[in-house]
Amino acid sequence: MYRKGEYVLCSTANAAVHPRQQLRCSGDSSPNAVSIYCAVVPHRDGNSDEVNGRLPMVKVMTIEKRKKLRLKRLDDDDGVGPEKLEWQKRRAFEMQNKFLHPTSQRSSCHGFHHVSPGAAEAKGPAVKGAGLKSEIWGSGLDWRDSVQLRWKRSEKDVVTRMQSRQDLTGKNVVVVGLGSSGRAAVKLALARGANVVALDSNPNTPPLEVDFHRSVVGSLRTEFGPHSRETLLGASQLVLSPGVSASQPDISAAIQAGVPALSELSFAAAALPKSIQVAAVTGTNGKSTVTTFAGQILRHSGIRTFVGGNLGTPLSEAALQCLAFPADDPPYHAAVVEVSSYHMECAGMFQPKVGVILNLTPDHLERHKTMEIYGKMKCRIFAQMDPTDLAVIPQSDPFLRKLAAESRSKGTRAWLGGLPGVQLDSQARRAFILVPTTGAQAGLYLSSLNAVGLHNAHNAGSAALIALALDFGLTEESIQAALPSLRTPPHRMEVVHQDEQQILWINDSKATNVDATLVGMKGITGRKAVILIGGLAKVGSEGNLGFERLAEVLNAHRAVILFGASGEKIEEELRSAEITVPCVRARYMKDAVKLARAFVHPGDAVILSPGCASFDEFRDFEHRGLVFSDLAKSTVV
Numbered sequence: 001m002y003r004k005g006e007y008v009l010c011s012t013a014n015a016a017v018h019p020r021q022q023l024r025c026s027g028d029s030s031p032n033a034v035s036i037y038c039a040v041v042p043h044r045d046g047n048s049d050e051v052n053g054r055l056p057m058v059k060v061m062t063i064e065k066r067k068k069l070r071l072k073r074l075d076d077d078d079g080v081g082p083e084k085l086e087w088q089k090r091r092a093f094e095m096q097n098k099f100l101h102p103t104s105q106r107s108s109c110h111g112f113h114h115v116s117p118g119a120a121e122a123k124g125p126a127v128k129g130a131g132l133k134s135e136i137w138g139s140g141l142d143w144r145d146s147v148q149l150r151w152k153r154s155e156k157d158v159v160t161r162m163q164s165r166q167d168l169t170g171k172n173v174v175v176v177g178l179g180s181s182g183r184a185a186v187k188l189a190l191a192r193g194a195n196v197v198a199l200d201s202n203p204n205t206p207p208l209e210v211d212f213h214r215s216v217v218g219s220l221r222t223e224f225g226p227h228s229r230e231t232l233l234g235a236s237q238l239v240l241s242p243g244v245s246a247s248q249p250d251i252s253a254a255i256q257a258g259v260p261a262l263s264e265l266s267f268a269a270a271a272l273p274k275s276i277q278v279a280a281v282t283g284t285n286g287k288s289t290v291t292t293f294a295g296q297i298l299r300h301s302g303i304r305t306f307v308g309g310n311l312g313t314p315l316s317e318a319a320l321q322c323l324a325f326p327a328d329d330p331p332y333h334a335a336v337v338e339v340s341s342y343h344m345e346c347a348g349m350f351q352p353k354v355g356v357i358l359n360l361t362p363d364h365l366e367r368h369k370t371m372e373i374y375g376k377m378k379c380r381i382f383a384q385m386d387p388t389d390l391a392v393i394p395q396s397d398p399f400l401r402k403l404a405a406e407s408r409s410k411g412t413r414a415w416l417g418g419l420p421g422v423q424l425d426s427q428a429r430r431a432f433i434l435v436p437t438t439g440a441q442a443g444l445y446l447s448s449l450n451a452v453g454l455h456n457a458h459n460a461g462s463a464a465l466i467a468l469a470l471d472f473g474l475t476e477e478s479i480q481a482a483l484p485s486l487r488t489p490p491h492r493m494e495v496v497h498q499d500e501q502q503i504l505w506i507n508d509s510k511a512t513n514v515d516a517t518l519v520g521m522k523g524i525t526g527r528k529a530v531i532l533i534g535g536l537a538k539v540g541s542e543g544n545l546g547f548e549r550l551a552e553v554l555n556a557h558r559a560v561i562l563f564g565a566s567g568e569k570i571e572e573e574l575r576s577a578e579i580t581v582p583c584v585r586a587r588y589m590k591d592a593v594k595l596a597r598a599f600v601h602p603g604d605a606v607i608l609s610p611g612c613a614s615f616d617e618f619r620d621f622e623h624r625g626l627v628f629s630d631l632a633k634s635t636v637v
Contacts (some may be wrong), residue, residue: 075168142394164192177241283358293463453523505632509625535612551577
């Protein structure tokens with residue numbers, strides 16, 4: 001149970017507060033409530049989590065005590081110091097949060113938590129994730145970014161600014177699907193003044209009303225269970241989460257009756273300030289890594305960049321943040337978003353400055369039915385472009401080139417694997433870039449990359465093309481300087497451990513189809529590996545799983561360990577393709593890791609690249625990757 005005056009340790013990734021500064025969270029004003037404050041205390045020996053020699057903590061105290069404290073706005077010798085600027089930035093988002101969020105028992109207030117005594121007792125004493133970095137800051141704008149704000153915000157200013165942009169006042173917005181994207185869209189629609197009906201077919205969906213301030217709850221209604229056609233037909237605007245197909249009968253009937261429908265991503269993009277340049281990255285494989293790399297290059301050059309979409313934070317969160325800022329001085333200069341084919345079913349007027357389709361191989365056919373429909377959905381990212389926008393596709397894919405031409409896009413074409421566009425030499429050591437829309441050019445040396453695999457050299461080249469194509473005046477030198485700092489997102493050929501025998505343990509849990517595994521394996525050079533493959537495989541159009549295509553590349557490695565629900569069937573396909581290296585089967589992934597230790601040699605690698613979905617044993621691919629990482633670091637054999 002939390003106690004008044006108690007200090008609780010929290011992570012430095014989430015709390016880096018100036019030693020003289022304490023920040024309050026918005027919430028219940030009851031004098032009996034307990035409020036948690038961020039503070040720091042001197043560093044304790046033996047603890048590596050420190051910021052400038054200080055250990056971040058949170059302090060628990062009563063609301064009455066809070067009222068006696070004053071926020072300190074700190075100045076440096078030059079007048080407005082970085083601490084004060086960061087305080088102003090955080091304060092703006094606090095006010096935005098106060099406008100939308102209520103006084104719940106335990107609700108996140110941009111990283112600060114408000115807890116009533118009863119809730120604290122039920123939850124236990126651990127305060128995990130308390131501090132300055134929240135889900136919103138985690139989307140790309142956190143305390144480490146040197147964002148220089150040139151104006152001050154008060155509570156009245158921020159709330160007035162948000163209310164002045166309520167362009168949906170009087171509109172009935174129906175949001176369908178209440179995962180992370182749907183919930184973000186609900187917040188954005190409410191902030192824009194709409195009356196919102198939130199639908200989810202799962203009757204056990206947690207209620208939304210507790211997430212919002214009482215001032216907007218009156219504009220929100222929820223319906224859980226089978227969708228009401230009457231509700232859908234009565235909408236001024238439908239907003240569909242990625243997991244919701246527009247072909248569902250009730251949704252399709254509403255669209256045919258003239259109700260406009262947008263994906264969450266398109267709904268959010270329409271609310272972004274016009275000054276924010278958007279780059280959209282899609283494709284079957286590699287889009288998360290290219291999106292991440294492009295964001296890292298831009299941030300390295302000082303460009304305030306949101307990174308998200310299908311990757312992590314929904315774009316609606318970025319649009320919501322922008323409402324707290326003047327339209328001519330938004331918190332971001334650029335947004336690099338990963339786009340799914342699901343987003344493009346209801347693309348609306350989505351018009352990125354740069355659109356990239358990395359590749360196209362069979363996937364999501366249970367929803368799109370055919371490769372042609374799947375490819376056409378991808379190509380919709382080009383549909384609204386004009387000649388000043390850049391449309392990028394692989395030069396070597398005639399099917400995708402045909403579909404892109406049929407999209408009738410007016411965007412200027414560039415190529416992956418050709419010029420104009422980006423072209424790598426035969427050994428993927430250099431990347432040559434020519435941007436036809438701006439005339440920018442670069443010749444990059446890729447040997448400085450720390451990311452594992454040849455495919456990541458191609459990913460870095462694609463990301464560099466995106467960064468150059470956005471109109472920020474980046475130079476060859478600035479992009480070259482950013483390359484050594486590029487880090488892959490979690491679960492994408494991520495080196496999670498290197499033991500005393502110099503064995504690399506690599507987590508590629510995001511490889512959920514055969515093509516992704518094939519790309520990862522082709523990228524491993526200079527060392528042999530034990531490959532872990534398995535899970536719940538996807539059945540191809542011809543009734544097989546397609547793993548026979550891996551046999552040739554797997555024969556160059558040390559061994560293959562199969563596991564999971566489809567392990568036996570995968571083994572049959574590999575043996576029919578005459579795999580020559582040891583190929584053994586385990587029941588669960590933990591058993592596969594034990595077997596891998598028996599086959600691996602010093603200096604080798606052990607790679608989890610499953611080529612399958614994870615749902616037979618895990619919640620999702622992230623859960624699978626985290627378990628693998630723990631097993632890799634475990635000394636228990």
